C-alpha cells in the first residue's frame with residue numbers, strides 16, 4: 001500500500017518587524033508527516049523537526065493524524081540548520097535520518113551506519129537523495145510516491161520560498177548568510193527538475209504554498225535570466241578560486 005503524506009505545519013517566512021532584530025525573519029518550517037504501512041501496522045515518519053516554540057502545536061497535529069506519538073518511527077531531516085532541528089530531542093528512541101547517516105536518539109551510539117543503502121527508507125515509495133555541500137553539508141531530499149498527493153518532493157531549503165515572497169536581491173542576501181555553495185545549490189535544482197519529471201508537487205523549507213512543476217521551472221528560469229543572480233554566482237566562484245589559490249600557495253610552501 002502506498003503511503004499518505006500530510007503537511008502538519010505550514011511554513012512561514014516573513015520579515016521580523018521588531019527593530020531590535022534587524023535582518024531577522026519570523027519563520028516556520030514545513031513539517032511533513034508520512035503515514036506508511038509495514039508489518040501490517042500503520043506507522044509514521046516526520047520530516048523536519050522545526051523550532052522549539054512550535055513543538056506543542058506540532059505534536060498535537062501529529063497525534064491528530066497518527067493517534068499517538070508512539071507510532072512515529074523516524075525523523076527525516078532535510079538538513080541540520082537550527083530552524084529545522086530544535087525539536088530533535090523530542091524524538092527519543094526514534095531513528096533520525098540524514099544523508100543516509102542514521103542514529104537512534106537516546107542511545108550512546110552515534111555514527112554513520114548506512115542502513116538504507118538502496119535509496120529508500122523502510123518501503124520503496126519513500127526515497128531519498130543526498131545533495132551535499134549546496135545549501136548545507138548534508139542536504140537530503142525526500143521523494144514520496146503517495147496515495148493521497150501523488151508523487152511529491154520535500155526540498156528543504158534548496159528553495160526557501162517563492163520569489164514573490166523573497167525577491168532575488170533578498171534571496172542573494174540570504175544565500176550569502178545561509179548557504180555553503182549557491183552555485184551547486186542552483187544546479188541541484190535543475191537536476192531535480194530534469195530527473196523527476198513525474199513529480200508534480202514540491203514542498204520547500206519556508207513556503208506556505210506547494211510549488212508545482214511549472215512553479216519550479218519558473219523559479220529556475222527567473223534566476224537563470226537574472227543578471228544580478230548570475231553576477232552573484234560569478235563573484236562567488238571568483239572568491240572561491242582566490243581562496244583555493246591561497247591554500248595551494250600555502251601548501252606549496254608547507
Ligand SMILES: [Zn+2]
Nearest residue numbers: 081083157205
Ligand atoms: Zn530553514
